[in-house]
Amino acid sequence: MAAEKVNFTKKNIKELEPVPGKRITVYDETQKGLCVRVSPAGAKAFYCVRKVEGKVEWVRIGDAATVTIETARTTAAKIINDIAAGTNPAAQKRLKKAEMTFADLFAEWVKDGQAKGKKSLGNDERNYRLHLQGIARKKLSDIQRTHIRKLHAALSTTSGLYQANRVLELISAAFNFGIKVLDIPNLANPAAGIKANREESRDRRLHPDEMPRFFEALAAEENPDMRDYVMLSLLTGARRSNVLAMHWQEIHLERRTWTIPGPKAKAKDNIVVPLTDAAIKVLQPRAEATGAQGWVFPGTGKTGHLVEPKNAWQRLLQRASIEDLRLHDLRRSLASFQIDAGVSLAVIGKGLGHHSQQTTAVYARLAQDPVADAWQKGTDAILVAAGLKKTAEVVPLKKLPGHRKSAI
Template identity: 30%
Template sequence: MPVQKLTDAGVLTLHCPEGRSHSEVFDTLMRGLYVDVMANGRLAYRVRYRLHGKQRVFTLGDARLLTVEEARAAARTTLRRVLIGDDPRSEVLPEQGPTLAAFFLEQYLPYVKSYKRSWSTDETMLRQHLIPAFGERAMGSVIPPDVARLVETMRGRGYAAGTCNRALVLLRYGYTLALRWNIEGVEQNPAKELKGLKEDNRIERFLTPDQTQHLLVAVRKSQNPLLASIVAFLIYTGARKREVLDARWSDIDVSRKLWRIPKTKSGKVRHVPLSMGALQLLAALRAEHPPLDGLVFANPCTGRPFVSIFHSWDTARQRAGLPELRLHDLRHSFASFLVNAGRSLYEVQELLGHADIRTTSRYAHLSRERLFEAVEAVPLIKG
């Protein structure tokens, strides 16, 4: 049982030992407080206590959102409740309604699964942000300042404005349904009046060939044995992160040099041509890592698709000197390589799977040198 003085910086460097589903690192300054480090990359603060002779655990929240001092304060409050015989895990008062976790997991998710293709995105947002922040709270006890603090905390932790806004939208819609369904204890929507953060969707980063090489060197040094292959495959194909992480060998047709993506953002099946580099990568990957459950990039700790690769990716991009680079920027870089090589926007549109050419037109400005070469085709006017 590892024990150490927890610090904000130290907590973010913790990782789950290979072959284990999770590990626990206890704090030296607060009895019972520990970080639960899971194989999927999630970090959660929990406090262990005994009540009526039985050992129990109470989850305090996401360790990427709470500071160590906040976790210690929450643990101290929890243990004080235990001292007077109150179980922190006990049911909330009926007049406050169900816990937020109970409502969203037992009522909201089954409902949206019936019609929403992207319900898994909601599930991820709940698991990573909303439930760690409010999961144990009664729905009726959450007020607008609580939601505002969550958004501020996420922003302070480096999450993009779009991610913060999606958390806000999900919470707002969940409470709208709770009010519509007359859920007991829910009398207001704490997210209704809060405005979303301003998003600048025009920010796009494109790797230069030199930056690409620096990045590939950095990812090869990662403790995640599959990160280098995942990043290289993203660059080779221009696919979305989730498409790559969920890729299956049964959808790879080596003879036809095609990768079939059954679930795309548009809801349509897409076929991605595979370059020689992508095919060589897949051949090496299959030789080095025996397929698990048919997955191309299975998490070796779980045998399932990676839920998140943020920690290993963040470490690698910092090492490469590219701290602002997002995984999605590899898709932009794929497009920029094509445009600068003289490929048409219609070809880029097809390869990226854009339904509208206007989405692809953002890359029209990339190759200035080619435009200068093009105007030289106009003959000199003798006058």
């Protein structure tokens, strides 16, 4: 039976009725190879049907409700010309469908990083989760330089120049991984050559005159997890990602130490962070409440622990009337107060996990006692500046307005 043909018009296509249990095909009298397929449910779509190397290929053009008849005819004519030139559009569509998305590529990147013990993988996953969902579902070949340039510019405004650069670096590294390690054919790096923001060395710290306002604002924070997290970030000088992922298995309250495993600490060896009197007073109630099991700061998200509390941090800064202070600056603040207290750079470096060819040998010869003493001096200096500690005794933070018991 000859295939049904009609001259495609809006009226004719609209009048095509579905047949229960059967898909029907109606061809255009004007454009060779163009047809409309009607599903049993009544959905209508344009296709170009041609035989390629002895096989009938159905190349979908689009939904008949959104694609105009003229566009369908023009597209069908182009498909037929491409086939005549040796290209198989249907095969190309199948390849496109099977092509990796950026999410697929990043998943491979994570697996490779885990196998190699990549130290910055936690930051990579956080940047992907927070900033790269807009391209996650895109096919790799669909991600263009314009997309990455716009993303970098937007992040420079909303998240800061430095954060935008870190995300740009991550995109570039992931694509290079796809090219050099996964050998994805014909893959180009859309981040290559995009100019990063100029970065200057940051020296922001909490200054002594800001300490009273900072601690008063911290005491007024209603979220005890946020309050304790900020306090421990300041009192330990640890990286914010390490404090977020602090686990009770790493804490020894009797020995007053927190041992950060090397892979988590971005260091070759484990880092032993001294826990000062003030830090113990934060941790002890949390240990009693949880039985010292699992994460110190448990969360409901994918990681199982608290994630970076950006909104709460901004609330804290607004209450304290403090500007241009980042969570990472708390790490720098402790070191600055230690330097002010006369602690040597070598001792500070050991506790912070800073390693270099010039200083590693010195750090290795240092005992833990001077480091613990340095941490006590640094946190004592912080508490004195905040007006919470005199020379010999701590003034409990609960005496400040709005305080809840678990702050320190």
